[in-house]
Every structure is written in C-alpha cells, then in structure tokens.
Amino acid sequence: MNETPDRRTVLAGLAATTSLGIAAPALAKSSPNVVIVGGGFGGASAAMQFRKIAPNIKVTLIEPSSAYTACPFSNLVIGGSRNISLQTFAYSGLKAAGVKLIQDYAKQIDPDTKTVTSRDGISLTYDRLILSPGIDFIWDAIEGFDETAAQNMPHAWKAGLQTELLAQQLQAMEDGGVVAISVPPPPFRCPPGPYERASLIADYLKRHKPRSKLVILDSQDRFSKQPLFEAAWRDLYPGIIERMPGSESGQVIRVESKTRKLFTDFDELSVDVANVIPPQKAGKIAHIAAVANATGWCPVNAVTFESTLAPNVHVIGDATIASPMPKSAFSANLQGKICAAQIARILAGQPPIATTLSNTCYSYAAPDYAFSVSGVYHNDGAAFQSVPGAGGTSPIGAEASLRLAEARQAEDWFKTITREAFG
Amino acid sequence: MPLDASLSTAALLSASCSGCHLAGNAAIPDIRGLSPDAMFTALSDYKIDTDGPTIMHRLMAGYSDPELRAIADYLGAQGE
Ligand SMILES: Cc1cc2nc3c(=O)[nH]c(=O)nc-3n(C[C@H](O)[C@H](O)[C@H](O)COP(=O)(O)OP(=O)(O)OC[C@H]3O[C@@H](n4cnc5c(N)ncnc54)[C@H](O)[C@@H]3O)c2cc1C
Numbered sequence: 001m002n003e004t005p006d007r008r009t010v011l012a013g014l015a016a017t018t019s020l021g022i023a024a025p026a027l028a029k030s031s032p033n034v035v036i037v038g039g040g041f042g043g044a045s046a047a048m049q050f051r052k053i054a055p056n057i058k059v060t061l062i063e064p065s066s067a068y069t070a071c072p073f074s075n076l077v078i079g080g081s082r083n084i085s086l087q088t089f090a091y092s093g094l095k096a097a098g099v100k101l102i103q104d105y106a107k108q109i110d111p112d113t114k115t116v117t118s119r120d121g122i123s124l125t126y127d128r129l130i131l132s133p134g135i136d137f138i139w140d141a142i143e144g145f146d147e148t149a150a151q152n153m154p155h156a157w158k159a160g161l162q163t164e165l166l167a168q169q170l171q172a173m174e175d176g177g178v179v180a181i182s183v184p185p186p187p188f189r190c191p192p193g194p195y196e197r198a199s200l201i202a203d204y205l206k207r208h209k210p211r212s213k214l215v216i217l218d219s220q221d222r223f224s225k226q227p228l229f230e231a232a233w234r235d236l237y238p239g240i241i242e243r244m245p246g247s248e249s250g251q252v253i254r255v256e257s258k259t260r261k262l263f264t265d266f267d268e269l270s271v272d273v274a275n276v277i278p279p280q281k282a283g284k285i286a287h288i289a290a291v292a293n294a295t296g297w298c299p300v301n302a303v304t305f306e307s308t309l310a311p312n313v314h315v316i317g318d319a320t321i322a323s324p325m326p327k328s329a330f331s332a333n334l335q336g337k338i339c340a341a342q343i344a345r346i347l348a349g350q351p352p353i354a355t356t357l358s359n360t361c362y363s364y365a366a367p368d369y370a371f372s373v374s375g376v377y378h379n380d381g382a383a384f385q386s387v388p389g390a391g392g393t394s395p396i397g398a399e400a401s402l403r404l405a406e407a408r409q410a411e412d413w414f415k416t417i418t419r420e421a422f423g
Numbered sequence: 424m425p426l427d428a429s430l431s432t433a434a435l436l437s438a439s440c441s442g443c444h445l446a447g448n449a450a451i452p453d454i455r456g457l458s459p460d461a462m463f464t465a466l467s468d469y470k471i472d473t474d475g476p477t478i479m480h481r482l483m484a485g486y487s488d489p490e491l492r493a494i495a496d497y498l499g500a501q502g503e
Pocket of ligand 1: 039043063070073074106158193283316318319327329360362363
C-alpha cells in the first residue's frame with residue numbers, strides 16, 4: 001500500500017505539533033489516529049473501510065487473538081456438516097491492507113488523555129476510538145453456571161473451542177439421549193441463533209441418532225422467524241424438538257454441571273448434552289471505558305455511533321444499543337463501514353450525515369433449507385427506526401426451491417462479509 | 424481537504440449492498456457492469472413488486488426513489 005503516509009511524514013507532522021507547543025485540532029491533522037479495539041466483524045470491517053476511503057488516517061487495531069473464529073455458520077459445524085477450519089480468518093489481510101495490528105488486549109482507556117493501554121503496557125493515543133468488543137457473559141445470572149461449568153455444558157456462543165466441544169459431546173452421545181438448549185432473555189447476540197442451532201442439531205440427531213430428543217428451555221415466549229422455524233420443525237423433525245416457552249417456566253435458573261442437570265422454576269431435567277447460552281452484556285472494555293449504561297449495553301448516537309457517554313469514543317456491533325437493528329454480523333459489518341465514513345468526514349471537517357441502513361440474517365433449518373429476516377432503518381431521529389412496510393421474513397409455506405436458493409445465498413453472504421472484514 | 428465520493432451520501436446508502444454483493448459470487452448475482460439506468464430499473468422493479476419473494480423485494484421496499492437513484496448512480500458508475 002503506497003497510499004498510507006510514510007513514517008517520515010508522520011514523524012515530521014508530530015514534530016511540528018510538539019515544537020509549536022499547542023495541540024492542533026484533529027481536523028487540521030494531516031494524518032489523524034484512529035484506534036480500534038476488537039478485530040471481530042465490527043472492528044475488522046471498520047479498519048478495512050478506513051483503508052479504502054481515508055488513506056490519510058492511521059488505523060491501529062488491537063486484538064488479542066492471532067486469528068478470528070466466526071460465529072455465523074458455526075451452527076453448521078455443531079450439526080456436523082461443516083469443518084471448523086472454514087470459520088477461521090487470519091489477520092494477514094488487514095495487515096496487507098495497511099492496518100497496524102497489535103496482538104494484545106485493551107485494558108484501560110483514559111478519555112482525558114485519549115489513551116488506550118494494553119495488558120502488555122503498550123500505550124496508544126487516538127483522535128477517535130472505536131470499540132467493537134462484542135459480548136461478555138453474565139456468569140452469575142444462572143446459579144452454578146460459570147466458566148468451569150461451561151466445559152461440561154458448553155455455551156458455544158463465542159466460536160472456537162466451545163463450538164468444537166459441543167460438537168464432540170453430541171458425537172459422543174448415545175442414540176436415545178436428550179439434548180437441551182437453554183435460551184437466555186433478550187437482548188442477546190444473534191436473535192435467531194438458538195433456533196437455528198436447535199434445527200441443525202435436530203438434523204444431526206435425525207441422521208445419526210434418530211431415537212434422541214431435543215428440548216429447548218426458553219426464557220422467551222416468542223422468537224425471531226418463529227413461524228418459519230416451527231413449520232420447518234414440523235416438516236423436517238417431527239417428534240424430535242420440544243420447546244418450553246418462558247410463560248411455561250422454560251427459563252433455566254440453576255444448573256448442576258457435573259450431573260448435567262437443569263432447573264427451571266418448576267422442573268428439573270437431567271440431560272446428556274446441555275448447551276447453556278447465558279445472558280449477555282457488552283464486552284468488558286465497554287464497562288471499563290464507562291460507555292455502557294445500567295442495561296449493560298452502550299448507548300450511541302445513531303448517525304455517528306459516538307458514545308452518548310464519552311466524547312470521541314465510538315461503539316459498534318453487538319455491544320451497542322441499536323435496536324431495532326439486531327446484534328448480528330451483518331449489522332456489525334455495516335455499522336463498522338458507516339462509522340468509519342462518519343469519522344472520516346468529521347476528521348475532514350465535514351458534518352456527519354444521516355442515512356438508511358439495513359440488516360439481513362439468514363438462518364438454516366437444514367443444510368439445504370434456509371430463510372431470512374431483514375429490516376431497513378433510518379437514523380435521522382434520536383435512535384434507529386424501522387422503515388414501515390420494508391423488511392420482514394421469507395414467505396411462509398414457500399417451495400423447497402426457495403429455501404435451497406436462500407441456503408446458497410447465505411453461503412455467498414458469508415463469503416462476502418468475511419472478505420470485506422478480513423480481506 | 425476535498426471530500427472523496429466514497430464519503431458521500433450515495434456511498435453511505437450503498438454501504439449495505441457490499442455486505443452481500445461480491446464479484447465472482449453466483450447465488451447472489453454480480454452487479455458490476457450494470458449501467459446506472461439498468462441498476463435503477465432493477466432496483467425499482469423489486470420495490471414495486473410488493474409481493475415478491477426475494478430478499479431484494481423486502482429490502483428495496485424501504486428506500487425512496489431518490490435514494491435508489493443515488494445508489495444506482497453511485498454503484499452503476501463504479502461498474503463501468
Ligand atoms: C451461533 C451463532 C450464530 C450466528 N450467526 C449469525 C448469522 O448467521 N448472521 C449474522 O449476521 N450474525 C450471526 N451471529 C452474530 C455475530 O457473530 C455477531 O453479531 C458478531 O460477531 C458481532 O460482531 P462484533 O464485532 O460486535 O463482536 P465479535 O465478532 O465478537 O468481535 C469482538 C472482538 O473483540 C475482541 N475483544 C474483546 N475485548 C477486547 C479487548 N479488551 N481488547 C482487544 N480486543 C478485544 C474479541 O477478541 C473479538 O475478536 C451469530 C452468532 C452466534 C453465537
């Protein structure tokens with residue numbers, strides 16, 4: 001990349017600022033600094049977008065992992081029809097595009113000095129900071145469910161070893177066993193995700209362990225794409241999936257991980273494989289930076305994604321309060337691109353501009369059977385607003401050919417979005 | 424500092440398209456090479472057909488005609 005300013009220009013710029021002894025306003029800087037925390041769908045997409053649209057901006061991405069493991073499509077891995085290696089993306093593409101990568105964990109943020117400090121003691125100053133840390137689990141919400149318990153009752157809600165663990169436990173289970181999925185109260189990342197997972201586990205059971213059953217212990221009454229999922233379950237998996245909604249005490253309040261027992265208000269269930277998806281909140285660094293509010297999530301200006309709690313700090317992706325935009329990879333990617341463009345405008349002395357955004361989530365009911373839900377949003381008011389008459393789900397009762405077409409489109413979407421984020 | 428077209432209103436509106444459309448894909452069609460007018464016609468056709476089954480029908484229903492024109496002019500010009 002020869003568009004990035006070379007080291008000498010940058011150093012000369014810094015020297016000029018220092019010798020004058022005054023802090024130049026960011027918009028006068030020829031090469032302002034943007035620091036991004038978190039190299040997931042939000043952070044990586046924002047970093048890539050800066051390289052495309054604002055070559056003058058220096059972008060530093062801090063991320064502890066050496067490679068990213070994507071959650072979308074990880075339910076296919078659990079169902080046994082996809083290899084986990086297809087979920088992994090190296091950061092070499094971002095490096096090649098001119099993003100400075102720091103493999104470390106952001107530990108402290110000082111908004112007064114505009115500094116991020118890492119676990120290894122590296123200090124980075126920013127003109128604008130973007131946080132895309134994703135989610136953290138609220139470990140004490142379900143009695144008995146902590147990080148150790150998650151070895152026996154995997155959440156598999158951050159992809160990687162947890163995904164493989166759940167897949168292995170399913171493979172090790174005897175035919176005739178019982179699998180449970182515990183679904184937390186909203187908001188959680190990927191609203192249709194638990195039901196896609198239920199479908200693909202049922203697909204695995206049907207093919208390999210047909211006497212087995214799957215129970216969904218749900219904190220929610222209604223869920224994303226419910227009529228589509230329920231029709232698919234009737235058609236594809238009759239007698240396999242049973243669901244206890246929140247109003248019938250479906251919510252899991254306590255577990256005994258060693259014996260794989262789940263407790264609701266009224267019932268106690270011993271199962272062979274337990275997938276416990278815990279309640280969630282914004283990633284830890286958002287709380288350290290004091291950009292999360294009492295809900296556990298981060299309020300933002302809907303146009304710029306700048307935190308309403310801290311100036312010059314933008315938050316994107318799952319960590320935000322962006323409803324009705326869901327916590328999805330599609331949303332995180334788009335928010336990353338929009339946020340980068342707005343920051344580039346601001347740093348060039350231009351006002352940010354409201355726009356129209358969209359989201360689409362594909363879900364698999366079986367490897368050749370998918371449907372989608374989408375939404376279109378305006379951000380010119382105080383918050384995001386769904387555009388009336390737009391969006392919605394794939395038609396109910398459609399032919400198999402449409403489900404197959406959307407299954408193939410979903411694959412293209414995954415290819416596209418990971419290419420945009422990771423190069 | 425002069426503003427690049429990539430920071431324009433049209434570019435922001437078009438940001439969601441690149442989440443799905445990528446050169447070389449087949450199930451989601453390649454939209455490079457469509458002229459601005461052909462692109463506008465394709466987008467309007469999805470919008471007008473309110474019972475259409477595809478994702479594009481549901482998405483385009485949320486855009487005003489001036490927005491579709493801006494998107495078509497921006498993306499259509501890139502493909503040429
Ligand atoms: C089973 C499942 C299926 C899904 N399927 C879909 C789907 O089909 N379609 C869809 O659109 N979405 C899907 N999602 C949702 C999608 O995975 C998330 O919405 C998306 O990953 C959010 O991106 P993000 O950037 O906010 O967070 P993440 O992608 O989680 O990235 C956060 C990154 O930040 C890093 N990080 C955290 N804290 C720090 C720190 N202090 N310092 C440095 N780095 C830090 C982490 O290591 C991580 O790499 C699915 C999710 C699950 C669980």
